[in-house]
Amino acid sequence: MPQQVTRQNHQRRLQRILLALEREVLQASDKEVRDAARDVGIDPDMKGSIAWVGITFPAKVRIEEVFDMETLRKPRRQRLAPPKKTD
Amino acid sequence: MVALGLVTKYDLLRLKTLARLYARGLSPDVDWEDLLQEALTRVLVGSRTAAADVPPVAFIAGVMRSLRSGYHRQSAARQELAIVWQLFVDDPEVLGILEGLAEGLEPEQIRARLGLTATAYDTARRRMRRALLREGLASCLNK
Numbered sequence: 001m002p003q004q005v006t007r008q009n010h011q012r013r014l015q016r017i018l019l020a021l022e023r024e025v026l027q028a029s030d031k032e033v034r035d036a037a038r039d040v041g042i043d044p045d046m047k048g049s050i051a052w053v054g055i056t057f058p059a060k061v062r063i064e065e066v067f068d069m070e071t072l073r074k075p076r077r078q079r080l081a082p083p084k085k086t087d
Numbered sequence: 088m089v090a091l092g093l094v095t096k097y098d099l100l101r102l103k104t105l106a107r108l109y110a111r112g113l114s115p116d117v118d119w120e121d122l123l124q125e126a127l128t129r130v131l132v133g134s135r136t137a138a139a140d141v142p143p144v145a146f147i148a149g150v151m152r153s154l155r156s157g158y159h160r161q162s163a164a165r166q167e168l169a170i171v172w173q174l175f176v177d178d179p180e181v182l183g184i185l186e187g188l189a190e191g192l193e194p195e196q197i198r199a200r201l202g203l204t205a206t207a208y209d210t211a212r213r214r215m216r217r218a219l220l221r222e223g224l225a226s227c228l229n230k
Contacts, residue, residue: 035217039217
């Protein structure tokens with residue numbers, strides 16, 4: 001029982017902290033956001049800025065975005081075989 | 088997204104900072120980008136709709152927080168608190184404020200406990216915001 005109470009206590013503390021930090025970030029002015037980005041060498045106003053990774057372009061390339069997974073799942077011999085003539 | 092008028096360009100950076108904060112301590116299968124994109128998708132497709140008086144950026148942040156709870160493992164709360172604490176380890180005043188917030192204290196009570204003037208309290212909050220934004224916007228390619 002005390003262990004469960006402690007766990008709930010940690011959970012409650014975490015929720016309060018995250019909510020407070022969320023409010024802080026939402027209240028930050030555009031200038032504060034821009035200044036913080038520049039602190040770490042990022043210029044959000046520059047074209048193609050790394051600030052937009054994960055927002056306007058993905059942070060990671062997913063294999064399914066590059067390859068057709070259905071084709072990859074087929075046996076190699078089948079994948080590499082020339083297409084059958086239908087005519 | 089900006090073209091849809093949902094949020095401003097800088098709102099997206101605020102949301103990215105929060106997504107990175109919320110993704111800390113989650114399973115390696117779920118990263119901040121997943122959290123952000125999932126929240127934006129839910130709002131765009133209308134599976135989550137905001138009350139009229141809630142600004143869109145605050146609403147999307149709330150959706151991310153709710154998604155995070157779904158992914159979150161209860162037992163990890165203590166470790167996650169430690170991770171969040173680590174962000175401000177060089178700033179005892181900010182840590183004192185966070186401790187007060189974690190206990191559910193009001194700003195006046197926190198100021199009294201720490202002996203801070205209203206100005207000093209607001210200055211510490213600005214440092215907190217700046218540290219959080221720096222962390223959220225730096226090392227964008229890492230979780």
